[in-house]
Amino acid sequence: MFLKTHTTVFASRPKSQSSQYLAYGTKGIVFTEYGPYWRNVRKFCVQELLSAVKIDSFAGMRREEMGRLVEEMKEAAERREVVDVSERVESLIEDMTYKMILGQSKDDRFDLKGIIKEAVSLTGVFNIADYVPFLRALDLQGLAPRFKATSKAIDEILETILDEHQDVNRNDQKHYKDFIDTALSLMNKSSNTTQDHVSNSMDRENIKAIVLDMVVGSIDTSSTAIEWTLTEIIRHPRVMKRLHQELTTILGASPMVEEKDLAKLEYLDMVVKETLRLHPVGPLLIPRESTEDIVINNYYIPKRSRIIVNAWALGRNCDVWSDNAEEFFPERFIGSNIDLRGHHFELIPFGSGRRICPGMNSGLLNIKLVVAQLVLTFGWELPNGMSPKDLDMSERFRLTAPRAQHLLAIPIYRANMVEK
Secondary structure, eight states, X not given: OTTTTTTTTTOBOOOOHHHHHHTTTTOSSSSOOSSHHHHHHHHHHIIIIXXXXXXXXXXXXXXXXXXXXXXXXXXXXXXXXXXXXXXXXXXXXXXXXXXHHTSSOOOTTOOHHHHHHHHHHXXXXXXXXHHSGGGGGGXXXXXXXXXXXXXXXXXXXXXXXXXXXXXXXXXXXXXXXXXXXXXXHHHHSOTTSOOOTTGGGOOHHHHHHHHHHHHHHHHHHHHHHHHHHHHHHHHOHHHHHHHHXXXXXXXXXXXXOOGGGGGGOHHHHHHHHHHHHHSOSSSBOOOEEOSSOEEETTEEEOTTOEEOOBHHHHHTOHHHHOTTTTSOOGGGGTTOOOOXXXXXXXXXXXXXXXGSOTTHHHHHHHHHHHHHHHHHHEEEEOGGGOOGGGOOOOBOXXXXXXXXXXXXXXXXXXXXXXXX
């Protein structure tokens, strides 16, 4: 009701210390207040990066990156090597994200991923200054130095990236425009010669804020979802077997998963839904803020109230999901019309209404593609003879909720396996 029926009233975001430091004063898209600027920036991001056409244009890149990961895993399988699956997946998503947004592979000069992790950690901290503003000057939790250091480190990296893009464009050394190039060209347009409202307010800080939101939103969320999906599959051999059977039935002898086939993989869809039910990437959805006084079901909600949705609790509600709500059971979605697109409030890992995650389609594609490929090509064993039921399922809470411990497993190349 809050997110959809009254979507306009609850479409804004509250200001916070993290958004002021880490979102350039809320100039991006995730933490920005609802209004014309947010609508235009969101439209720009969808058109230039997140539309179906744009997502499809990167299919070749994704196939290349997946092929590289498969070869690395084959080598590990030959050596019976224990693989840090969490790290490998995160590196894969990082490389794909940089190529989509920055137009380049991971740059070893920068530890952008490490700084992003600190930013995500800071954003997930319960900051009392956000709720009792007069305490901000006292910095009771000692967060200000961390905010300032992280903000400075991020800004230095993004400034370098923007400078290098401008230098390349100035020298006509580029044959295509990536997301940053398009944003820079908008910034350079004169406000009286364009009908695009975004360019009228686009400067370097806006671009950096938008790019940061896109990078953080892609890397941290997709890698966490893939990590948990693979964890649950390894923990439940029955699910792994059924998923592999579906993959071989649909794909035949093809060694690589084709994106066009993902829509046919019904059990994979159930597995991903069930994972996001039990392990929503953001257990608490990013807070909303009411833009006016409103009465809902006889409850008076004043203007500027914060609305926090507990997606983790929704996914484990026994009244909705029956007595086996804590159990990983993908088959519960057989014959169900529940989807992940914000239409059914039992399952809203990407949010709902006007502030639903704009990168949902890209994220789901990455999750399904990586999981399908790693299950198609490899079986998985836990190290040191560990039983799947003994796998540690502890979470680490921040803005997202990844595994507390990285997922370690041994890949078994299926071409060398004897099916049991």
